[in-house]
Amino acid sequence: MGRSVAGVVIAFEGIDGSGKGVQVNEVAARLRSMDKKIRIQDFPVYSGFYGKEIGKMLSGEYAVRADEVDPRSMSLWYALDRQEALKNIDREAYDYILFNRSTLSNAAYQSFRVKPEERDEFTKWLFELEYDRLGVWKPDLYFIFDVTEEQSRKNVEKKGQREYLTHTHDVYEESRTIMSHARNVYLRQAELHDNIHIVPCMDAEGNFRSIEKITAYVMEKIPGCLDG
Numbered sequence: 001m002g003r004s005v006a007g008v009v010i011a012f013e014g015i016d017g018s019g020k021g022v023q024v025n026e027v028a029a030r031l032r033s034m035d036k037k038i039r040i041q042d043f044p045v046y047s048g049f050y051g052k053e054i055g056k057m058l059s060g061e062y063a064v065r066a067d068e069v070d071p072r073s074m075s076l077w078y079a080l081d082r083q084e085a086l087k088n089i090d091r092e093a094y095d096y097i098l099f100n101r102s103t104l105s106n107a108a109y110q111s112f113r114v115k116p117e118e119r120d121e122f123t124k125w126l127f128e129l130e131y132d133r134l135g136v137w138k139p140d141l142y143f144i145f146d147v148t149e150e151q152s153r154k155n156v157e158k159k160g161q162r163e164y165l166t167h168t169h170d171v172y173e174e175s176r177t178i179m180s181h182a183r184n185v186y187l188r189q190a191e192l193h194d195n196i197h198i199v200p201c202m203d204a205e206g207n208f209r210s211i212e213k214i215t216a217y218v219m220e221k222i223p224g225c226l227d228g
Contacts, residue, residue: 007039007094009137010222011102013186014145015179019201019214023145024100026215027222036095043082043101050081067178071110075126078106083134091137102139103130104189104196112181123189142196143218144186148206197221 010027012020021042028038044051054077057066066074082103091097107123114122130136190196199217201209 006091007037007097008141009091009097009099009139011099011104011139011142012145013101013104013108013142014199014201015108015147015182015186018145018147019208019211020100020145022211023143023199023214023218024098026211027218028096028098030215030219031096037093039089039094039097041085041089041097041099043085043099043105044078045081045085048081048084050077050084053077054081067113071113071122072125075106075110075129078110079103079126079130079134079136082130082136086137097137099139102142103127103136104139104142104144104186106130107189108182108185109178111185112178119185120188120192123185140195141222142193143199143221144190144196145199145201145214146183146186147201147208 012024012027014020024040028040031038044054046052046055054066056062057064057069057074057077060066089097103126107126110126111119111122127138131138187198190198199214201214203209
């Protein structure tokens with residue numbers, strides 16, 4: 001028998017190398033220790049039909065790379081990947097569903113090819129595409145793990161080879177311009193939406209905060225933001 005209330009969706013966001021994946025697992029462990037039913041969903045799903053195509057474009061295998069495709073066209077690949085991944089998941093079977101990246105990532109990474117004065121409108125279009133037209137689950141809460149572009153690059157260097165790549169970095173990770181732009185879009189969206197929280201991952205001296213401190217910060221936000 002399924003739960004009567006659909007699971008709460010929390011999106012973990014941030015530029016590459018910000019520690020999203022680590023925090024997804026840490027928060028999931030904390031919630032499970034509270035006897036909560038948890039599902040982690042990573043995006044893109046590189047083993048799926050759409051995810052495989054995204055991986056090839058990110059890897060630069062095709063004549064046109066992911067950072068060269070028209071932003072609306074590239075957005076569709078990510079949107080369809082999410083729609084495909086979610087269609088067979090029973091949301092009511094979980095207390096919390098944790099997204100490692102969400103629609104907000106699409107906005108952050110695709111809008112760098114959109115004119116600055118049109119970026120807010122592009123993000124609205126993207127939200128309508130995914131949430132309203134395709135039925136992708138809209139997160140109840142977003143956490144943006146904020147690091148500088150320099151720290152991002154250092155952390156990406158530690159990742160090593162990933163399955164979807166033919167070399168060490170994807171075309172987004174190679175570009176400081178894209179990382180800087182994506183970070184600015186995240187910060188801008190946090191100004192516009194009350195349910196988007198910036199998680200400061202670095203202290204005043206520019207040092208990375210401990211995993212435990214960052215997790216504690218996130219856990220403090222979840223109950224208060226979801227009450228009612």
